[in-house]
Amino acid sequence: MEHNWFFPPHDGIRLGDLAATLGAELADAAHADRVVRSVSPVNRAKEGDLCYILSRKFRGELATCAASAILCDRSLAALVPSHVAVLLSTRPHTAFALAGELLHGSAMRPEPMTSAVGIAPGAYVDPEARIEPGVSIEPMAVIGKGAEIGEGTHIGPGAIIGAGVRIGRNCSIAAGTTVQCALVGNNVILHPGVRVGQDGFGYAPGLKPGMIKIVQIGRVIIQDNVEIGANTTIDRGTMDDTVIGEGTKIDNQVQVGHNVRIGRHCGIVSGVGIAGSARIGDGVMIGGAAGINGHITIGDGAQIAAMSGVVADIPAGEKYGGVPARPMRDFLRDMAEIAMRSSTRVQKKGGNDE
Template sequence: MKQKQHKQYTLADLVQGLDVIVQGNPNCRIQGVCTIQDGQPGCITFLTNPLYKKYLSSTQASAVVATAEDAVECQANVLICKDPYYIYAKIAAFFDDKPQDSPGIHPSAVIGQNCQIDLKASVGANCVIEDNVKLAAWAMIGPGCVVGACSEIGEGSRLEANVTLYHKVIIGKNVLIASGTVIGSDGFGIAKHKGVWHKVPQLGGVIIEDNVEIGANCTIDRGAINDTVIEQGAKLDNLIQLGHNVRIGKHTAIAGCVGVAGSTTIGSNCLVGGQSGFVGHITVADNVVITGGTEVSKSVRDPGIYSSGIGGLVTNSEWRKNAARVHRLGHLIQRVKALELALEELMGREAT
């Protein structure tokens, strides 16, 4: 395992090939990153959240990534761009000091029969690679991982320590899976007969397409018949459960502690807030935002922002109106009582 060497870069080096204008000294040397409020000379930071704009004029950072509008207030060098967070992500990669694994198979690893392991792949200590597994070039299998029989891991993909892949799991290129995640375990399929639950064999697999990221301690069940699929570019946070036959669309991002029941499809370019839950056998359209803590109890057919509370799933704008009305319930009840009393008095007068 090789450690990256710390380097310095000029601002001109860092923005090469990016749609950025350097306001200030392009030869300013940068050796790391920092937050805007704790800025340090020789470091670069960024501004996206307006709450931190108050630090823009006083930060000690040598450079700031910001929009043209915000650059006016900054005394440091500024990398002017339309999307500061994206540009910061590209620049931060220069300073990523994550250890790089050398190709090869650790002596303590157990390798099954008929495996195809590229000479540029890396297999860490105490790994178990079962029969008929394929590892492409630059695939990295961290210490303590298990890769089940007939699974495939694509070029440049990385399994951090103690990831478990069951049999017939297909991983594409440049996929990152964090520690503790389990992919391909049996889905929750049971059939009740004469008062006794019987296991339904889960005969599908799991397909993880290119450029997917999966956080720590996620569980992704194999399909019951067809495969469970996560399409290219999707990003999953920690502690996510996907049931059997779930399909996650391209470039959808899901925050932590989300559960998706079996046979549900979430479309492309969706954003799912943390602690949300999806019932099974529903479909969510492309370009949908689910706010945190939402119970998705029915299919969502149109793009938009959705939330839930009392009364089930509604558009976020309707939910916000209802939430405001809840705080007025006590006042409204008193008004209704007063109106009922007035109506009783009026009806009494008419009766006499």
């Protein structure tokens, strides 16, 4: 794939300088002046590209690799062809992520859609809103009464910031996002179409057939360095707050119900649904399309497999999977037994057909 105009190559970084920045070691000092300008997968890398490998499965692709440099662990360095420079790192995946940010900084968060500087014509900012210097607000954005937005924050076109909302510094609020009843920290990224602070799903049985809506008067608290993917929804609390902890990363199309509390540095993948009042500890990883029951607790550092159904508490540090979710060793044993029984039935059926 040729470089495209959406993410053009960098002007160039010397490998010697890159190694020093990443805390990596250049295997051959003679390559220190070689320059990299972009990142690429191994199989289509060309001159100026930087790649990384994590295992020996890349051996075949390396034979024809034309990259200028490859990041890898010392144990894999011998696999790299002699014409490719090697940057040695004990954490090559992490080092590659940092290198990508250096080479393609504009891809790290939503970019402005227009060239407008400051408050663009066509944006509406309530007279009682407080906007610090250095904020950019694009056309068709609406900033409500009493809202506060910190220096360096960008508000994309068509975004709506509700009355009284507070947004910290150096945030990116992308096009078409709505934020209401929320306090947002510093360096937060909300991708296009995120919905924050709408009322949660709460109803009581009616006196007649039907349901009566329960008032939702809580807030959403989003701490520093959180990133929330496109079209994810974060409901405000009923009477308490919904909280997203510092450093947590949430993928696209995730539903977080009212009063949910998510800890620091969690990773939540696309399609996850978290029901109201669930408590999720620090460092929890939740795979795609998992469902989390309400009013349960998931302990610090737990890992939940994709498409699991979590109906009860999970202890800290445990790995769970399946429906209903259970310890991973039990889940894998059950799956192996099901596979074995299925194979036996197929064999018996084949024998009967003969």
